[in-house]
Amino acid sequence: MGTWGTGPFDNDAAADFADALDDAEPEEREALIRGVLTRTVNATGWLIEEQEAVAAAALVAAQCPGGDLVDTADGPEEPMPVFSDDLRELADKALARIMSDETGSASNWVDPEDGKQWQADLNRLRAVLAPPESSIPLFHVEP
Template structure:
């Protein structure tokens, strides 16, 4: 009978996954993780047949271990038996945070299969803490990456509107940044005004409905 633990690397399935990854050259491990996470996301119906929740949680934890806030996961990897240093990734993989977060949410979101089968309240709580910690690390990098893409997209839009080639001189770069900052501020103010106006609109609607009666 297999061993199951509430930590990301505490089950037989997770250890088997780490062993398989350790057999690959270090420069191929990130790509193997990318393929595995993409496979999970694209083939959700194959859960329990082609892959299991503990392997997905271990994969997400390996990604999180390379990111800010994941230092304790690196320490946990040193406690894995049989040459734990062979399991680590050679460099951070922030580009995998989004797919790791999506796969993790699939197997360990509210009511997900990761949360089924724990026999004590203590195990349930510890299993939830494992997922909460991984989610926080991956979400932070995912949000930062999303904001970076938004700034890049706005910068390209600014360059196009201003008729400038992107960042080919300090003056061009300064103009793009200034236009992008103005656009971001305008969008933020517009959203704020919209939110403030909603209660008044709803109140007016309620008055109209009362009058119609």
């Protein structure tokens, strides 16, 4: 069937990834997510796991302030563990890599409006994944 929507789990590859997460032991789920994100960041040439990486990033973003819950109708049905903090940056880097790929999904949408929505969705995920700005002053100077 391929792709049926612009959401992070609205395609066959991401749905298969959700099934793999559901089939994995709870303690193995973070490693599966970390693996697909790492391979995407380090990939040269064609991105083989692009859709899985978007899905993984959505799962990480769901645990961040301002993140959207992942719909279990399309995403994993089993609960995810609390992810390590470093996955936020890794997920953001994976999405940046995907968005910079001129021959990837961004250029393959039949309906240009779907392509724009997909780009907007990835930008939203990246905004949630971005590390929070520090509001603590690094030093205080007396006048």
